[in-house]
Amino acid sequence: MSGGKSSQAKIRAFWQFMKFCLVGVSNVVVCEGIYVVLLFCGVHYLAANILGNLISILNAYFWSNRFVFRAEEGERRVWWKVLAKTYASYGFSMALSAGLLVLWLEIVRLSRYVGPMLELLAAAGILPWLTDRGLVIDVSRMAELLAEAVNLVITIPINFCVNKFWTYRKQK
Numbered sequence: 001m002s003g004g005k006s007s008q009a010k011i012r013a014f015w016q017f018m019k020f021c022l023v024g025v026s027n028v029v030v031c032e033g034i035y036v037v038l039l040f041c042g043v044h045y046l047a048a049n050i051l052g053n054l055i056s057i058l059n060a061y062f063w064s065n066r067f068v069f070r071a072e073e074g075e076r077r078v079w080w081k082v083l084a085k086t087y088a089s090y091g092f093s094m095a096l097s098a099g100l101l102v103l104w105l106e107i108v109r110l111s112r113y114v115g116p117m118l119e120l121l122a123a124a125g126i127l128p129w130l131t132d133r134g135l136v137i138d139v140s141r142m143a144e145l146l147a148e149a150v151n152l153v154i155t156i157p158i159n160f161c162v163n164k165f166w167t168y169r170k171q172k
Contacts, residue, residue, distance in 0.1 A: 016068060020160055023063040028152065031056035035148060040135060045105065045144045046098055053094040060159075061086040069168035082167065089162040093155045100154065104147035111143035118142055 031052040038048035061083050071077050104110045118139060121127045130137060137145075 016164075017160070019068040020064070020163070023060060023068055024156055024159070026063060027056045027060050028156075030059045032148065032152075036145070039141065039144060045101060049098055049101060049148070050094065053090065053097070057087055057090040057094075060090060060163075064163060064168065069163070072170070075170065085167040086163070089167050090159065092162070093159050096158070097148075097151045097155050100151045101144075101147050104150065105143060110147055111139045114139055114142045114146060117146075 034052035034055055035045075035048045038051060039045060043051075064086070065077075065079075065082060118127065118137070121137070127137060
């Protein structure tokens with residue numbers, strides 16, 4: 001019997017992770033959508049990053065609380081404490097992401113290495129297509145977009161662990 005319970009727990013954990021990934025996709029769409037729009041509106045990359053993250057944290061709280069880490073029967077949660085923990089956990093990730101943006105863009109100077117990538121996009125006809133639609137991507141903009149993508153690979157797994165084991169940890 002204990003093997004059956006263990007198997008069921010693993011299945012539940014797997015589905016919880018898959019739900020978290022779905023919420024994560026919506027967070028990325030919200031956050032990165034805001035980031036990209038603000039960049040193309042002339043907002044500094046750090047301000048765009050912060051605003052995108054602040055708004056996507058509300059999205060994360062809403063869907064994680066109702067879809068991923070639902071309270072079990074009899075479990076009581078204080079909504080504002082969970083929201084505060086959500087902001088704290090994602091706030092840490094946001095600070096990490098902002099620090100990494102500075103690292104990639106100001107210290108490593110990623111823009112020095114994206115020229116060949118832009119040449120490929122131009123040769124494939126993607127850059128002219130974007131330019132025709134008013135979206136000009138130069139070396140600096142490409143570096144900003146690439147740096148944010150690299151940050152996602154780092155921050156998403158951290159967010160899952162913090163949310164699972166701290167924000168939505170069952171109270172004893």
